[in-house]
Amino acid sequence: MTTTLELAEAIRGLDATLHNIEVVLDVAKLRKDKADLEAEASAPDLWDDQTKAQAVTSRLSYVNMEINRVEGLRSRIDDAGIMLEMAESEDDPGVLEEVVEELAKLRKSIDELEVRTLLSGPYDVREALVSIRSGAGGVDAADFAEMLMRMYLRWAERHGYPTEVYDTSYAEEAGLKSATFAVKVPYAYGTLSVEAGTHRLVRISPFDNQGRRQTSFAAVEVVPVVEQTDDIEIPDEEIRVDVYRASGPGGQGVNTTDSAVRLTHIPTNIVVSCQNERSQLQNKATAMVVLKAKLLARKQAEEAAKIDALRGDVAGSWGDQMRNYVLNPYQMVKDLRSEFETGNPSAVLDGEIDGFIEAGIRWRKQRERAAGK
Known part of the structure; x- marks a missing residue:
């Protein structure tokens, strides 16, 4: 005692x-x-x-x-x-x-x-833009992408963090091809940046008539919101603007006008879109915010790559293969970097991911210290 x-x-x-x-x-x-x-x-x-x-x-x-x-x-x-x-x-x-x-x-x-207190990176204090894309695995991957989006939105809701969904591209049968949303609270980027990478789901597919086990993948990208102090200028001639009619699940129309906006940054081929507003001008302004954030993240990655090259760091990015969600033949979610795991996937997919985030932040800090950063 x-x-x-x-x-x-x-x-x-x-x-x-x-x-x-x-x-x-x-x-x-x-x-x-x-x-x-x-x-x-x-x-x-x-x-x-x-x-x-x-x-x-x-x-x-x-x-x-x-x-x-x-x-x-x-x-x-x-x-x-x-x-x-x-x-x-x-x-x-x-x-x-x-x-x-x-x-x-x-x-x-x-x-x-x-x-x-471990969030001391130059952009960690920023709000976050999170993009999710379905990967290999067909309809199961699209369904998994939608599960991940719900997971992050539920996590934000549990903490009282405001969010705004900018774009959702629905798959034909079920789930999402891609989605982008903002988490509008300070330190959202520093907190969620450890979630970036490839997520892998193993389960009995609800879309397979024979009930076979299916492995599917989804990619999560997290970038910091751009502020006025950032040097991110985009000449008009480097952007192609396309407008289209927003659609919902199953291809159904949401708006009756071509208010959704897609921006393509020609030099990098980065494509972003926004359809959450009724106004084409508002959607274009929001899409520009997302595009600048992605260009800022690209610039940050290029600078980090140069430093790693000078240091001789040949290790792969910590944000690549990062987490497995196994629903069959056993129940487990495991982070492949920090080795943090839980036997309750339902709770994780319902937004209980603080343990993974905290372990990821500590793991990243240890790695940075070991690298002398």
């Missing part, structure tokens, strides 16, 4: 860890940002500029969430100390057991928050 001395030491350890996190997150600055943002949000002309207003309210929501998260953990550590003193003074094993359970929960929550 855990002694009161061991529990007191555990509380001191958690307190020290949380203090280090508070320093890295700069909670004092977060509080100052909150006051400044609240002043901006109360301005009577705030919504004259809707883009700026949404940015202010989104940032304020995020800052409040971060402050409340840290303050909540600090309060729980203090309460655990009081409960431990009570258990000692009253010699109450029931209260002592409550302290043990609360410390286990606190340790998990603090470990999750500590992962945030």
Whole structure:
């Protein structure tokens, strides 16, 4: 049985860890940002500029969430100390057991928050654009792509992160050929970037009359949203613009006008599209945001490749083959990089992927340190 001395030491350890996190997150600055943002949000002309207003309210929501998260953990550590003193003074094993359970929960929550301090890349603080494409495996792959999209949207919903779907290209029989959506919260890119790569599904195909096992693949791409400070300029002559009528599942028409927009960047052959707005101009503007983000990610990858070439790094990208989802003959989801795994694929596909994300971020940080980055 855990002694009161061991529990007191555990509380001191958690307190020290949380203090280090508070320093890295700069909670004092977060509080100052909150006051400044609240002043901006109360301005009577705030919504004259809707883009700026949404940015202010989104940032304020995020800052409040971060402050409340840290303050909540600090309060729980203090309460655990009081409960431990009570258990000692009253010699109450029931209260002592409550302290043990609360410390286990606190340790998990603090470990999750500590992962945030590992996000120090130049674009990690950005919002994220996530693209999913079906790969080999026919209709099963298209169905898997739709399963992955739901997984990420459910993950965002669980955390209260706002999302916006920009484009969905439905497959003929079922599922998605491709989809692009935004996760509009700071650090979404740093958090979700470890999800980039090839995902593999093994299951009994619901589309096979003979009930055979099928392996299918889907690719996930995560790029940071471009900001005004980024040097991404695209001359008009480098872009081909196509307009078309948006469609839904099974090819059914969604809009009665040609409002969907497809942009092709001619030098790189990068193609993006948007169909979530009724206005062709709005869809073009959103598609341009996605295109610039992909070009920024390409530029970032090229710069990283040059550095790796100078260093002599011949290892493959960490974002290639990355995770298996096995539904038959056994139940398991396993990350091939961090080796984190779970025997509950249903929960994972319903958005419970924090364990994989945290393990991926820690794995990446260890790899960067080993490479001297």
